[in-house]
Amino acid sequence: MGASWWSARTPYQSDVRAALRQARQDAYDRGDFCRDEPSAEALAMTEEEYVARHMADMLADLPQELLDEAWEPEDSEIREEWRAAHVKVTGPDTLLDAQPFSGTHSVIDMVGVGDEPGERLVTPLPGETLDELFGTRRPSVAAVEEAVGRCGIDGFGRDQGAYLVAHDGDRPAFIYFGGHSGD
Template identity: 45%
Template sequence: MGASGWSYSVAYQPDVAAALRQLRQEVYDRGAYHREEPDPTYALTEEEFRATLDPAHDDSGINEFLLDDWRAAQRRPRPVDPDSLFAAQPHSGTHSVIDMVNGVSDEPAPGTVSPLTDEQLLAYFGTVHPAPDEVLAWLKSFDPYPIRERWQGVYVVSYLDGRPGQIHFTGFSGD
């Protein structure tokens, strides 16, 4: 499938980590994320799954690999919140902010959102206090590759009348 870009804007609050947690929960509650199609073999018992394996592959180890993969899938949690959803589909991710499982960091890191530096804010907006409409326009054309890798996000605080007004989250994740 490849990675997907995502962007969200929320009301400003001083605790960016709390805003991120709340946003991840809201995205989960709305169902606004990629959900892996369930593999019908995961509903089988182990005995039933073994019966589907080709005996010709016993010597090559393929059947044992498939059985190990099936067992690992059986141990994955059933999604009840953003974190368990991500844990249930660790290879594909959710193609949303839910994939930012490690929260907020000062520097770019896997599974986190981090702020733009003052230098980046000046380069993108000409100010360290961009207006909401400037950030929204930037988000529409933003290419994260020069400053972030896949599975990393960015946040920008926008200002209205000199006061923080919104937090904008963007990034790209998923496989």
């Protein structure tokens, strides 16, 4: 499927971490995410049965030269797949636990706030980018909504996001989050 662009906004609050938690919960409550169905096969088997089945399939597909070298494939991802199928989804964090390899293609994939770009983090949109996009470091709500609707906000990698504060006059009004995530 590939990564998807997403955006979210919350009313302004000085605690960006709390705003991100709220944006994630709001997206979950609205169903604004992609959801993988749990593996019916994993649900029908014990963990050991599931691992044995998939390891056998993996070994059957390996070139003979790897098998001759007594190479042992790793089963941790298979175990993680089985465990993910058994997660009871009750909120944004358990949703991520239930689909560790695909993400949700939404703000739910962002789990923290950082100063520097990092995996699953939102960071402040750099001042130079604000100047370039809006001509100011205090963009209006209308300007931000227009930019988000037109092209999104870019400048970060896959499985990363950014945030910025939109203003109503001199007052901070909203925190916008945007990013690319999911697979």
